Amino acid sequence: MGFHIIVCAKQILDPEGPASGYGVNSATGQIILPKGVPPVINPYDENALETALRLKDIMQVNITVISMGKNLSKAVIGKALAVGADNLIFLQDKAFENLDSRSTAYIISAGIKKLGNYDLVLAGRQAGDTDAAIVPHFIAGFLDIPCINLVKKVEIIERNIRVERSLPDGYEVLEVEMPSLLSITGGGDLRKADLQQITDAGKKPVTIWTAENLGIDASDLKQTVWQKIFVPVHEVECNFIKADSPKEAGAKLAIKLREDRII
Amino acid sequence: MGAFSGITVFDGAFEDILAPGTKELLACARKLADNLDEKVNCILFGEGLNESLKEAVAFGADNVLTADTPILGKYNPDAYSIALERLVRQTASRCLILGQTSIGADIAPRVAFKLGCDLITDCVEINFNKETESFIPVHPIYGGKIYAAFNFTNQQLVITLRQKSIDPLDRDDSRKGNIIPVKVDIEPALIKIKVVKKIKEEITGVRLENAPVVVTGGRGIGSKDDFKYLKELAEILSGAVGGSRPAADNGWVPATSKVGLTGKIVAPKMYIAIGVSGSSQHLAGCIGSKNIIAINNDPSANIFKVARYGVVGDWKEVLPSFTEKLRELLV
Ligand SMILES: Cc1cc2nc3c(=O)[nH]c(=O)nc-3n(C[C@H](O)[C@H](O)[C@H](O)COP(=O)(O)OP(=O)(O)OC[C@H]3O[C@@H](n4cnc5c(N)ncnc54)[C@H](O)[C@@H]3O)c2cc1C
Numbered sequence: 001m002g003f004h005i006i007v008c009a010k011q012i013l014d015p016e017g018p019a020s021g022y023g024v025n026s027a028t029g030q031i032i033l034p035k036g037v038p039p040v041i042n043p044y045d046e047n048a049l050e051t052a053l054r055l056k057d058i059m060q061v062n063i064t065v066i067s068m069g070k071n072l073s074k075a076v077i078g079k080a081l082a083v084g085a086d087n088l089i090f091l092q093d094k095a096f097e098n099l100d101s102r103s104t105a106y107i108i109s110a111g112i113k114k115l116g117n118y119d120l121v122l123a124g125r126q127a128g129d130t131d132a133a134i135v136p137h138f139i140a141g142f143l144d145i146p147c148i149n150l151v152k153k154v155e156i157i158e159r160n161i162r163v164e165r166s167l168p169d170g171y172e173v174l175e176v177e178m179p180s181l182l183s184i185t186g187g188g189d190l191r192k193a194d195l196q197q198i199t200d201a202g203k204k205p206v207t208i209w210t211a212e213n214l215g216i217d218a219s220d221l222k223q224t225v226w227q228k229i230f231v232p233v234h235e236v237e238c239n240f241i242k243a244d245s246p247k248e249a250g251a252k253l254a255i256k257l258r259e260d261r262i263i
Numbered sequence: 264m265g266a267f268s269g270i271t272v273f274d275g276a277f278e279d280i281l282a283p284g285t286k287e288l289l290a291c292a293r294k295l296a297d298n299l300d301e302k303v304n305c306i307l308f309g310e311g312l313n314e315s316l317k318e319a320v321a322f323g324a325d326n327v328l329t330a331d332t333p334i335l336g337k338y339n340p341d342a343y344s345i346a347l348e349r350l351v352r353q354t355a356s357r358c359l360i361l362g363q364t365s366i367g368a369d370i371a372p373r374v375a376f377k378l379g380c381d382l383i384t385d386c387v388e389i390n391f392n393k394e395t396e397s398f399i400p401v402h403p404i405y406g407g408k409i410y411a412a413f414n415f416t417n418q419q420l421v422i423t424l425r426q427k428s429i430d431p432l433d434r435d436d437s438r439k440g441n442i443i444p445v446k447v448d449i450e451p452a453l454i455k456i457k458v459v460k461k462i463k464e465e466i467t468g469v470r471l472e473n474a475p476v477v478v479t480g481g482r483g484i485g486s487k488d489d490f491k492y493l494k495e496l497a498e499i500l501s502g503a504v505g506g507s508r509p510a511a512d513n514g515w516v517p518a519t520s521k522v523g524l525t526g527k528i529v530a531p532k533m534y535i536a537i538g539v540s541g542s543s544q545h546l547a548g549c550i551g552s553k554n555i556i557a558i559n560n561d562p563s564a565n566i567f568k569v570a571r572y573g574v575v576g577d578w579k580e581v582l583p584s585f586t587e588k589l590r591e592l593l594v
């Protein structure tokens with residue numbers, strides 16, 4: 001029969017984009033997001049997907065990717081189908097925007113419950129926009145299954161999951177039974193799809209479930225409310241060391257640090 | 264605020280040592296509790312705790328609660344979250360603060376979910392508005408490109424605090440506090456996650472977290488072998504070597520030496536960033552440094568916006584003469 005693995009993948013603005021386009025609209029107090037920064041799959045969710053694919057490489061595994069949002073793009077998340085995911089589910093509704101971690105997890109867990117059978121849920125360690133690292137724990141809470149975070153390696157032994165969890169001074173090995181949820185850090189970059197796979201993926205359907213399909217009452221959902229947002233100011237005046245050659249600049253830097261009593 | 268009172272901090276105190284991070288949590292809680300005229304509770308788990316309990320008082324706790332039970336001797340996410348939830352209910356704390364550490368970031372969501380209360384993780388500040396009696400935690404979002412301040416009035420709250428966001432109080436052994444042993448019975452059937460073993464990856468030399476000088480290499484270093492030049496520099500300065508995420512992902516430095524939002528938070532006297540562009544996620548881990556020094560061949564690199572000293576150039580040409588001159592100056 002094999003295993004059914006669900007991977008949670010969030011669509012976000014490329015977090016590697018420059019800081020310059022981010023700002024605050026002084027009239028509304030709302031966030032200004034940069035133009036021209038493309039949407040991507042949250043990088044840690046790509047790691048989660050790659051983790052699932054590596055399990056699929058060695059055993060019989062069916063992968064469903066699930067993504068929640070208001071405007072999800074098949075061009076972005078569809079990449080998951082091209083690299084080897086079997087199904088893609090969009091939990092999409094105009095009510096699914098700017099929600100707090102609990103509501104987000106509530107909707108995703110409703111989607112997972114609707115899917116029914118699963119053995120393992122993988123999520124990213126944190127989303128590059130919220131930087132919260134909360135949703136995976138809360139999904140597990142709603143599903144009432146165990147959760148392990150910061151996982152960098154996964155092995156399936158019968159119905160046991162054996163993982164390595166990153167620690168500041170190494171890692172620990174943990175075991176838990178299926179079904180469980182793991183939030184992934186690392187575990188390898190997502191593989192690339194070839195042209196044929198990309199074409200084939202375009203033909204695979206995407207299932208869309210709305211709040212109504214999930215039996216969710218939009219008035220139960222809570223939005224993230226900020227008291228205030230601001231752009232942090234860290235900037236200092238840089239003393240650029242001027243010299244005739246890079247070699248000389250290196251020596252002059254050392255002298256300057258001594259003069260200024262930094263060393 | 265009705266039924267809830269007091270600020271509670273939680274941490275592990277393994278080998279009976281109060282971690283630097285726990286002292287930071289106590290300083291943060293003390294400030295909030297003094298504003299409210301309420302108590303600071305400190306919950307510490309571990310086995311055979313004694314000195315660390317007294318230390319918690321000296322660093323700001325009014326009540327130190329400890330459950331000296333073998334099941335809590337070592338970290339287990341299930342056992343810890345069950346025990347902590349019970350103690351937070353017992354103390355009816357209005358705010359629970361943990362560190363944004365491998366334990367705090369794991370336990371906080373579990374406990375907040377069980378309590379059904381709000382949770383803000385990875386805060387760099389927790390302010391308090393006396394008039395409205397509101398907590399205002401500040402959490403960087405979008406990798407630190409934007410900071411978001413939240414407002415919570417009259418509700419129970421769990422917060423995790425980023426490491427090195429606040430200085431600990433000075434140790435004061437004349438402070439009085441109560442050490443309260445509590446009993447927590449946990450039914451073994453509730454423990455679903457088994458911790459099999461822990462593997463320590465020892466790094467020789469100065470510990471990154473405490474080093475007075477950190478020399479960090481980024482993608483611009485180009486290879487593992489070339490990190491030997493950074494090690495040489497670090498040794499001269501009695502410092503430690505760190506890496507950006509690409510450096511860690513490529514195995515040029517150990518994973519445990521990654522600096523940044525999802526790595527270590529450092530705040531040395533001198534942070535030397537070489538071949539590092541200065542992404543917001545990287546800066547999250549080093550912006551508290553006293554002096555950032557950057558060597559980068561791109562004059563428009565973001566790192567120069569936060570660096571006090573900068574050299575524009577190929578590090579392969581700049582670094583040897585810098586190291587040599589330092590060696591000369593430091594004899
Ligand atoms: C959720 C999330 C969390 C993250 N967490 C972290 C984290 O904890 N830590 C972290 O570091 N990153 C983190 N990142 C990644 C981060 O966004 C950047 O991708 C990363 O910091 C870039 O590393 P870098 O500066 O080494 O590489 P690059 O951005 O590629 O910069 C390399 C620099 O080297 C310079 N250079 C090249 N050759 C030379 C030369 N010969 N001499 C001098 N200079 C040279 C270039 O000009 C360039 O500025 C995270 C990202 C996300 C989305």
Ligand SMILES: Nc1ncnc2c1ncn2[C@@H]1O[C@H](COP(=O)(O)O)[C@@H](O)[C@H]1O
Nearest residue numbers: 008009068123124126127132133134135
């Ligand atoms: N809208 C979403 N759709 C799918 N997965 C999500 C969504 N939001 C969060 N997640 C998952 O939860 C992880 C952590 O998110 P966060 O708690 O917001 O940092 C992400 O890396 C995703 O795997």
